[in-house]
Every structure is written in structure tokens, then in C-alpha cells.
Amino acid sequence: xxxxxxxxxxxxxxxxFRIAKMSVTVSRLMEAxxxxxxxxASLLSNSIPxxxxxxxxxxxxxxxxxxxxxxxxxxxxxxxxxxxxTHVVSDWDKEFLKNDEFGRLCQLxxxxxxxxxxxxxxxxxxxxxxxxxxxxxDEIAEMFNIHCDLTEAExxxxxxxxxxxxx
Amino acid sequence: xxxxxxxCNYSSLSTNFxxxxxRRSSRSEGMASEEGEPLSIxxxxxxxxxxxxxxxxxxxxxxxxxxxxxxxxxxxxAKFDVKELALCRTGDDEFTLCIKDRLSDFWMLVQNxxxxxxxxxxxxxxxxxxxxxxxxxxxxxxxxxxxxxxxxETLREYLNRSTxxxxxxxxxxxxxxxxxxxxxxLRNKRIHTLKLTTPFSTTSDSPLCDLLRGCPKLRGLSLAIxxxxxxxxxxxxDFLLLAASLLERLxxxxxxxxxxxxxxxxxxxxxxxxxxxxxxxxxxxxxxxxPLLTAxxxxxxxxxxxxxxxxxxxxxxxxxxxxxxxVWSRLGYLGDPGLSNESIxxxxxxxxxxxxxxxxxxVKIIHSSSREYNKIIFVKETHPL
Numbered sequence: 001x002x003x004x005x006x007x008x009x010x011x012x013x014x015x016x017f018r019i020a021k022m023s024v025t026v027s028r029l030m031e032a033x034x035x036x037x038x039x040x041a042s043l044l045s046n047s048i049p050x051x052x053x054x055x056x057x058x059x060x061x062x063x064x065x066x067x068x069x070x071x072x073x074x075x076x077x078x079x080x081x082x083x084x085x086t087h088v089v090s091d092w093d094k095e096f097l098k099n100d101e102f103g104r105l106c107q108l109x110x111x112x113x114x115x116x117x118x119x120x121x122x123x124x125x126x127x128x129x130x131x132x133x134x135x136x137x138d139e140i141a142e143m144f145n146i147h148c149d150l151t152e153a154e155x156x157x158x159x160x161x162x163x164x165x166x167x
Numbered sequence: 168x169x170x171x172x173x174x175c176n177y178s179s180l181s182t183n184f185x186x187x188x189x190r191r192s193s194r195s196e197g198m199a200s201e202e203g204e205p206l207s208i209x210x211x212x213x214x215x216x217x218x219x220x221x222x223x224x225x226x227x228x229x230x231x232x233x234x235x236x237x238x239x240x241x242x243x244x245a246k247f248d249v250k251e252l253a254l255c256r257t258g259d260d261e262f263t264l265c266i267k268d269r270l271s272d273f274w275m276l277v278q279n280x281x282x283x284x285x286x287x288x289x290x291x292x293x294x295x296x297x298x299x300x301x302x303x304x305x306x307x308x309x310x311x312x313x314x315x316x317x318x319x320e321t322l323r324e325y326l327n328r329s330t331x332x333x334x335x336x337x338x339x340x341x342x343x344x345x346x347x348x349x350x351x352x353l354r355n356k357r358i359h360t361l362k363l364t365t366p367f368s369t370t371s372d373s374p375l376c377d378l379l380r381g382c383p384k385l386r387g388l389s390l391a392i393x394x395x396x397x398x399x400x401x402x403x404x405d406f407l408l409l410a411a412s413l414l415e416r417l418x419x420x421x422x423x424x425x426x427x428x429x430x431x432x433x434x435x436x437x438x439x440x441x442x443x444x445x446x447x448x449x450x451x452x453x454x455x456x457x458p459l460l461t462a463x464x465x466x467x468x469x470x471x472x473x474x475x476x477x478x479x480x481x482x483x484x485x486x487x488x489x490x491x492x493x494v495w496s497r498l499g500y501l502g503d504p505g506l507s508n509e510s511i512x513x514x515x516x517x518x519x520x521x522x523x524x525x526x527x528x529x530v531k532i533i534h535s536s537s538r539e540y541n542k543i544i545f546v547k548e549t550h551p552l
Contacts, residue, residue, distance in 0.1 A: 103206055106206040110210075126222050129220075132219070137233040144207070146234050150239070
């Protein structure tokens with residue numbers, strides 16, 4: 001069975017039911033609209049509006065979901081001695097994300113957050129963290145085009161508190 | 168969203184100034200941009216940006232703080248990923264709080280008792296850290312309690328904003344009242360291991376039981392009872408049974424066994440030992456003198472542990488030296504145990520081709536310098552073939 005998803009720019013995407021279910025947000029909406037896998041009529045007569053996702057971003061999200069639709073669900077291991085572990089981005093995912101310029105990556109992350117697709121969200125989050133890791137403030141600011149709005153007094157206070165990790 | 172910040176008290180942690188979040192555009196957080204217009208990292212929802220920061224080590228987080236106000240504030244709500252949180256008493260009436268970064272394995276001194284935030288790198292091998300712990304071990308604690316003072320709030324805040332695997336508390340005097348505070352601080356935190364090196368003056372073991380019940384995620388407890396603990400302290404049967412039923416690893420250690428031992432050890436007999444090794448706990452270390460144990464009881468506990476389905480198991484205990492020969496003969500040891508002055512051991516290996524694994528059972532007995540007691544160590548280990 002297929003599910004129809006409609007983006008903010010009125011583009012309709014018809015996706016496999018399994019792919020639609022990868023998004024917690026879409027799952028909840030389908031439930032609210034009484035759409036079920038066994039009820040073809042409900043799937044044909046309804047479409048899921050996604051006003052926070054554009055056509056271009058939706059296409060990328062679906063591409064990622066297609067690749068991961070058969071993945072085993074990752075269960076949290078209660079007995080794991082570690083707390084949060086570093087998320088390992090697979091080679092396919094690295095390749096998938098590497099050509100996205102930073103703004104597009106943020107768009108995709110915003111969509112993964114809105115659609116609640118945990119795997120994609122973690123992939124992008126770790127990818128951006130990897131870009132930041134080991135860089136100095138000015139390098140990060142330049143990379144992300146961030147203008148510093150801290151006052152001199154605030155900067156001084158922060159420098160004082162972070163002196164321990166300066167080179 | 169910015170609403171999610173409302174419930175977070177982050178002003179006292181790493182920043183002294185709190186300002187409202189600034190918006191760079193009129194778009195709502197998390198909304199899509201118009202076609203072709205890329206989003207900036209500044210447009211991501213606060214929680215999303217915090218998630219990115221949570222993937223960074225402490226050093227990178229310092230760089231983030233200096234970027235701009237928004238990042239400064241988001242950093243201060245992003246959770247710490249902490250391998251170990253250590254609260255140590257380092258001298259008279261002084262405590263120090265340190266956290267160890269999981270990603271970099273470096274220590275950060277969070278706050279001392281004077282309320283100073285003195286942060287700097289320390290790793291495991293750092294001389295200062297080792298010295299600090301050593302000082303704590305050697306501190307002759309007063310019988311009176313030492314309140315944590317304002318460190319209580321800092322500890323509370325760090326426990327609330329961190330994912331902590333292990334908590335180590337050294338020298339925090341455990342009375343009924345202070346144990347209640349500790350239980351409240353640790354309640355429902357996702358802590359896997361708790362190590363307490365403390366003098367106790369609790370009137371019963373019920374505060375320890377409350378602590379165990381309050382931390383359902385706890386898998387391991389290490390209790391090192393400091394020599395300043397009053398002589399009449401008892402580790403009660405109910406506490407031991409509860410710990411063995413809830414935990415995978417339980418270690419109880421009395422410091423300086425050569426001195427008159429300070430835990431009433433008349434609770435652990437053969438029957439109780441068998442009950443303790445028959446529950447959830449598969450690593451049981453009772454490192455204090457156990458005069459009621461017999462050779463039959465010790466060997467029965469070892470046999471029972473070796474037959475359990477778990478791939479690993481450990482039992483450590485002190486038993487009366489006069490039982491040495493009986494213990495070895497019941498274990499089927501063929502050598503002469505009297506030949507060694509320090510330690511003797513025997514090892515058995517079973518290979519299970521069907522399960523494609525090899526299991527090794529090792530029993531080692533170490534002669535104690537007290538001559539009255541020996542220490543037995545049984546270890547079961549399973550390896551793939």
C-alpha cells in the first residue's frame with residue numbers, strides 16, 4: 001500500500017507505507033486520520049499534509065528512508081554501561097550527506113526533526129558535530145557565517161571561564 | 168522551542184548572564200525556508216542545536232560558547248555526556264566535584280567547596296587527580312558529618328543535566344540524614360555504577376536499601392566502608408539480599424583488614440551465601456572476614472555459580488584459614504596447598520563445540536597476612552572459540 005504526502009509547496013509524493021511509518025509525525029497523523037495499511041480506501045482518499053517540509057527536502061528525506069526502510073530497529077540497551085554513545089554514521093550515509101552544503105544540511109535536519117525520523121536526525125547531528133570538532137571559535141563562526149553579538153564584557157567573562165581549554 | 172528553555176535552570180552553571188534568544192528571521196523555529204533559501208544553523212530549534220552540541224567533547228563546547236549569545240545559551244542547556252562523576256572529600260570539610268568527559272576521557276574540575284568554578288583538563292593518569300583521591304583515602308574523617316553546603320545544588324544541577332554512567336563518592340559521611348539527601352539526588356538517574364567510599368553512621372541498612380530502590384537503573388554497587396565507621400555497624404541480611412536481587416555486581420570492602428574489622432560479619436553464613444549467589448548478582452565480592460562460612464558452604468557456592476547460565480561469574484570472600492585444606496580437597500585439588508606461602512590456584516577449562524565457546528573456571532586462594540583468614544577468588548569466564 002502507498003501513502004500520499006503533500007509538501008508545503010503542494011507537491012505530492014506517493015511513498016510505500018513502510019517508508020511513511022518511519023516518520024513518527026506521519027504515523028501519528030495517519031492514526032488520527034484512521035488510515036491503516038489494510039484499508040486501501042482510507043489511503044487512497046487521504047493525503048498527509050506536511051506544511052513544514054519543501055519538495056526538495058522531502059525528496060532527500062525519501063531517498064534516505066528508501067535506503068533504510070529494511071533496517072532493524074535499534075533498541076536501547078539497558079545494560080549498556082555507556083550512556084549516550086557517539087553515533088556512528090555509516091559509509092552510505094556519509095556519502096549521502098557529503099555533498100550537501102551546510103544550509104541544505106540544516107534544512108534536512110529541520111525536516112528530520114519535524115518528521116521525527118531519529119536515524120536521519122542522528123546522522124546529520126553527528127555529521128555537523130564532526131564538522132565542528134577540534135575547530136576554534138573563529139573557524140566555526142566563519143564556517144557557519146555566525147556574527148558574534150556578545151559584548152566585550154561578556155567575551156571577557158567567557159574567556160576567563162574557558163581559559164582552561166585554551167591552547 | 169524557546170518554551171522548552173523555560174523549565175531549565177541553567178543560569179548558574181556555566182554562564183552568569185542570561186538573555187532572551189534572538190531571532191535572525193521572522194520564520195518560526197523548525198519551519199521550512201522558501202524554496203532555494205538555505206537555513207542557517209541559527210534557525211534550527213534550540214533543542215536541535217543542543218543535540219548537536221551534545222555530540223561534542225568539553226573542549227569543543229568551550230569553543231561553541233564563544234560564538235554568540237544563542238550558542239552560549241544553547242551550550243548551557245545541552246546535556247553533558249559524563250563517564251564518571253566524582254564527589255571527593257579532599258581535606259577537612261572540603262569537597263571537590265569532578266566530571267569525566269566520555270568522548271575525550273578528560274576530567275574537568277567543576278566546582279570546589281568555595282563555589283569557584285575552576286575548570287581544567289585532567290586525565291586518568293594526571294598526578295593531581297591521583298593525589299586528590301589518595302588524600303581522600305588517607306583523610307582521618309571526623310565522626311561528625313560534613314555538609315555539602317552549596318555544592319549540593321551544583322551536584323544536583325550536574326546530575327540533572329548530565330547522562331552519567333558512574334558516580335563515585337569519596338568521604339561523604341553517610342548518616343541517616345545524609346543518605347536520605349544522597350538518595351534524593353540520585354533518585355531515578357540513569358546511573359549504572361555507584362561507588363561509595365565512606366564512613367557510615369546509619370542506624371540501620373534501610374537508607375542503603377532506599378538508595379538501591381531509588382536507582383532502578385543501577386547495575387553495580389561498590390561499598391568501601393571507611394575505618395572511621397563505628398564498630399557496631401551491621402550489613403544486614405535484608406540489604407545483602409536486596410542488593411543481590413537488584414544488582415549484577417556487588418562489592419563490599421572494609422578498609423584495612425589488618426585492623427579490627429568494623430562490620431558485624433555474623434550475618435553471612437553458608438545458607439545466606441548460597442542465596443546471594445542464586446539471585447541476579449553474578450559478581451559478588453564480600454571483602455571482609457566471614458567467620459561463619461564453612462568449606463562445604465564455600466564450595467557449594469562456587470559450584471552453583473559455575474553451573475549458572477551466565478557466561479561470567481565472580482565470587483570473592485574471606486574465610487577462616489583453618490578451612491584451607493578442606494576447601495581444596497572438596498574442589499578436587501591434587502597438589503599440596505601447604506607448599507605455597509602466598510597463593511595457589513587451579514584452573515579448569517571446558518570447551519563446548521556446539522555453542523562454539525570455551526569456559527574457564529579459576530579458583531585462587533590468597534593467604535592473608537593476618538594468618539587468620541584467606542581470600543578465595545573464583546572466576547568464570549567464557550570466550551568464543
